[in-house]
Amino acid sequence: VNRVNMDALLPRPKEWQLNGNASRIGFRGSYQLTDAIELIYQVESEINFDDDYSLAARGKDTVEQRNTFAGIQGNFGRIIAGRYDTPIKTAGREVDRFNDQVLADVKSFLEGEDRVSDLIMYTTPIWMGFSATAVIITEEDSSKNPRGSGLGDGSSMSLNYSNDYVTAAIAVNDNIDKQDLTRLMTNFYVGSTEVGFIWQRTERIDISAEEKSWFVSAEHRINPRWRIKGQYGKTDYSQLANEDQQLALGLDRIINNNAFVFVNYVAVDRDKTLDSYTDFSIAIGFQIRFQF
Secondary structure, eight states: OEEEEETTSSSOOEEEEOOOOSOEEEEEEEEEOSSSEEEEEEEEEEEOOSOTTSTTTTTOOSEEEOSEEEEEEETTEEEEEEEEEOHHHHHTTTTOTTTTSTTTSGGGTOSOOOEEEEEEEEEOOOBTTEEEEEEEEOOSSGGGOTTOOSSOSEEEEEEEEEOSSEEEEEEEEEEETTEEEEEEEEEEEETTEEEEEEEEEEEESSSSOEEEEEEEEEEEEEETTEEEEEEEEEEEESSTTOEEEEEEEEEEEEEETTEEEEEEEEEEEEEOSSOEEEEEEEEEEEEEOOOO
């Protein structure tokens, strides 16, 4: 449940809303083809049980496709085809402390949070903490692509590293959502505390425009039942000296490894040449993950 004040929208809602926050359902499985190769598959759908007026479901259908794919895996790594998060988006997942929450998700001020269809993705095996992921995207309607047509009209890749103390990645998009994007991410683990940072640069390929963004986030496990977290970020736009800033603060009451109750506050300041405004939300909610 969110109390929202959205100055960016017309009409400007100032109300309590019920938001599903990307609630999802699906299934995954595998089948051993040979001793060395395993078939894998997943079907995932977002279920929007709130109405079209809520911020989480605005412009969405009741059921929408999420990460859905088929592929193979083995000692050589993993190959999948279908619809999936880009390596850029995956690289920011650990640092985004408020993922899928209204306004608090980094996509409210940060580019690169893309899930794309018609992709072929290869992920290497992990070697001494290192791995890499590469994606090519087929453009089935080449008229929408300002760079022409071909098998790899869009691409995305990342180099990743992880151990007990740090996770880091450098990732790039080429012609994804008409943008070229570079993202650097790191997340440190110190006892019960995590501190993360992202820097990125985005260039539009259809117009002359550039964005530079960064944000820092942290969370601390006070004890087995309570967790506090927060993040602050900023995007500067080359056109008209526009600027977006986000501040999010939250407290979680942990029930078990798969469920928690949360309360958070988030404000997004949008400083435009002709107008400036602030969107904010206060949220109380419950999140649970289950499988059977």
